[in-house]
Amino acid sequence: MGSLNGGAALRAAALAVALAVAALATGCNGGTVDSHALKRDAEKVASLATEGELLANDMAKGASTKYFARVHAKELSQAASDLADALSKRPTSPGIESDVRKLSRVAAKTSRHLEQLHLHPTSRNVAKSLEQPLTDDADAADKLAK
Amino acid sequence: MKIFQVALGILAAIGGFVDIGDLVFNVSAGATFGYQLLWVVVIGVVGIIVYSEMCGRVAAVSGKAVFDAVRERLGFRTGLMALISAQVVNLMTLTAEIGGLAICLQLLSGLPYRWLILLAGVGLAIVVWVTSFDWIERIFGYGGLCLLVFAVAAVKLHPVWGAVGHGFVPHMETESPLLYAYFAIGLLGAAMTPYEVYFYSSGGVEEQWGPKDLGLNKVNAMIGYGLGGFLSFALMIVGGSLFLDKGIEPEFLGSITLGAEVPLGQIGLLLGLVGILFAVSGAAIDTLFSGAYNLAQFLGWEWGRYRHPSGAPRFTLTWIVLLVLALGAVMTGVDPVQLTEFAVIFSAVALPLTYIPILLVANDRAYMREYVNGRLANTLGLIYLFVIMIVAVTAVPLLILTNVGQN
Numbered sequence: 001m002g003s004l005n006g007g008a009a010l011r012a013a014a015l016a017v018a019l020a021v022a023a024l025a026t027g028c029n030g031g032t033v034d035s036h037a038l039k040r041d042a043e044k045v046a047s048l049a050t051e052g053e054l055l056a057n058d059m060a061k062g063a064s065t066k067y068f069a070r071v072h073a074k075e076l077s078q079a080a081s082d083l084a085d086a087l088s089k090r091p092t093s094p095g096i097e098s099d100v101r102k103l104s105r106v107a108a109k110t111s112r113h114l115e116q117l118h119l120h121p122t123s124r125n126v127a128k129s130l131e132q133p134l135t136d137d138a139d140a141a142d143k144l145a146k
Numbered sequence: 147m148k149i150f151q152v153a154l155g156i157l158a159a160i161g162g163f164v165d166i167g168d169l170v171f172n173v174s175a176g177a178t179f180g181y182q183l184l185w186v187v188v189i190g191v192v193g194i195i196v197y198s199e200m201c202g203r204v205a206a207v208s209g210k211a212v213f214d215a216v217r218e219r220l221g222f223r224t225g226l227m228a229l230i231s232a233q234v235v236n237l238m239t240l241t242a243e244i245g246g247l248a249i250c251l252q253l254l255s256g257l258p259y260r261w262l263i264l265l266a267g268v269g270l271a272i273v274v275w276v277t278s279f280d281w282i283e284r285i286f287g288y289g290g291l292c293l294l295v296f297a298v299a300a301v302k303l304h305p306v307w308g309a310v311g312h313g314f315v316p317h318m319e320t321e322s323p324l325l326y327a328y329f330a331i332g333l334l335g336a337a338m339t340p341y342e343v344y345f346y347s348s349g350g351v352e353e354q355w356g357p358k359d360l361g362l363n364k365v366n367a368m369i370g371y372g373l374g375g376f377l378s379f380a381l382m383i384v385g386g387s388l389f390l391d392k393g394i395e396p397e398f399l400g401s402i403t404l405g406a407e408v409p410l411g412q413i414g415l416l417l418g419l420v421g422i423l424f425a426v427s428g429a430a431i432d433t434l435f436s437g438a439y440n441l442a443q444f445l446g447w448e449w450g451r452y453r454h455p456s457g458a459p460r461f462t463l464t465w466i467v468l469l470v471l472a473l474g475a476v477m478t479g480v481d482p483v484q485l486t487e488f489a490v491i492f493s494a495v496a497l498p499l500t501y502i503p504i505l506l507v508a509n510d511r512a513y514m515r516e517y518v519n520g521r522l523a524n525t526l527g528l529i530y531l532f533v534i535m536i537v538a539v540t541a542v543p544l545l546i547l548t549n550v551g552q553n
């Protein structure tokens with residue numbers, strides 16, 4: 001193993017770290033929203049709304065716990081809110097601005113619905129009443145993803 | 147008492163194989179590709195069994211753990227490179243595990259996340275300080291068995307078993323081959339993450355294995371990692387059955403436990419959370435010890451959990467410093483799940499520096515006497531070395547090309 005070159009390996013590792021940092025940076029919610037990013041973000045919003053609907057369904061059946069429902073609903077709500085904020089501010093490619101802003105509003109609505117689950121983690125009625133709105137949110141986001 | 151002796155393998159499997167990285171990658175892989183990547187888990191499980199058995203045998207016959215071999219076989223400079231990469235990946239993983247532990251406690255208690263990070267850190271320090279190695283193995287190994295609830299959940303979700311069976315045959319039905327490759331690399335990296343063998347071989351030395359324990363070593367590696375693989379299958383099937391059709395991208399630990407809650411209700415949720423709690427706690431302890439083992443072995447310090455802390459002061463100081471650094475990192479607000487993905491991919495890059503010296507030492511008759519690798523161990527070892535090289539070379543490009551698995 002004496003042929004292994006420690007300096008070359010070190011440089012390769014440093015390059016790998018630099019590339020990964022660059023990858024992380026590109027993964028952030030910055031930059032212009034193009035049609036591909038719009039599709040990705042719409043799928044994310046639909047995913048959050050659908051997961052919220054799944055949680056609401058369990059809460060309505062009494063199949064979840066108070067703390068899990070409260071904490072997980074908040075996580076989902078926060079993620080939807082972050083997407084809504086980013087989509088309301090970021091510049092867009094020509095021709096898709098209205099869809100991007102519309103998706104921002106859907107994300108904000110999804111966040112508000114999830115926030116209600118967070119605020120009422122033990123109320124089966126509230127959970128039941130939010131199942132359909134969250135399904136509608138997911139459908140609206142899905143339409144924008146196509 | 148034999149059943150308790152198998153605990154080392156089970157701890158390594160539950161706290162190593164099924165850690166936050168496996169939870170995230172297996173469920174996400176299922177949610178993205180259904181059951182298509184089950185075959186990759188099989189490859190990863192066989193790989194970790196092959197190399198764990200090898201390094202356990204080296205530990206039993208020569209009394210040397212992995213980083214003793216690294217230092218002796220790679221020389222100081224390249225060995226130092228291996229040490230640095232191992233410690234960076236260890237610290238990233240430890241940070242992710244502590245963050246995951248705090249999230250799990252929050253999902254169980256509803257208390258504020260930052261307070262729970264501190265509680266997790268203090269709790270881990272107390273457990274590591276006051277609990278014997280044997281009991282750490284038993285508590286976290288067997289506590290992690292609560293994860294078996296995901297196997298029940300997988301059955302209750304009524305997957306299409308024909309499709310599950312087809313998943314064990316390598317195939318690719320996707321328009322996103324790069325994303326498929328990224329998940330395959332991530333699953334292999336998560337299965338063969340280096341700290342598992344650091345911990346396993348050092349644990350063998352700690353337990354004073356000798357040649358008479360070689361049978362136990364084989365059983366430990368096969369049962370422990372076999373069980374870990376079984377849990378990985380279950381997690382991927384849950385992801386494929388519950389999330390794929392609904393278009394859900396499970397981005398949180400809470401999403402993963404929904405996989406047990408939906409089919410099994412509160413009891414499924416609670417068992418899932420407790421299982422994850424023990425699994426990530428075990429993994430945090432594995433990585434904590436691994437970091438201290440690696441440094442102590444590389445620098446020739448006294449080391450070992452069986453010694454009183456005053457008998458191995460630099461080893462003890464090392465794990466305390468690592469714990470403080472990881473706590474500081476997770477307190478910055480870094481997302482443990484996202485950090486996990488980076489930790490797994492970087493561990494994939496570091497794989498050759500861990501596994502090459504093990505293969506070399508296991509073939510050295512001066513160390514191993516009549517216990518050197520046989521033909522089967524060498525054939526499998528070389529095949530996996532080839533796989534590991536491919537994984538190491540492609541991991542970072544795939545991370546970039548897929549935007550950390552987002553596209």
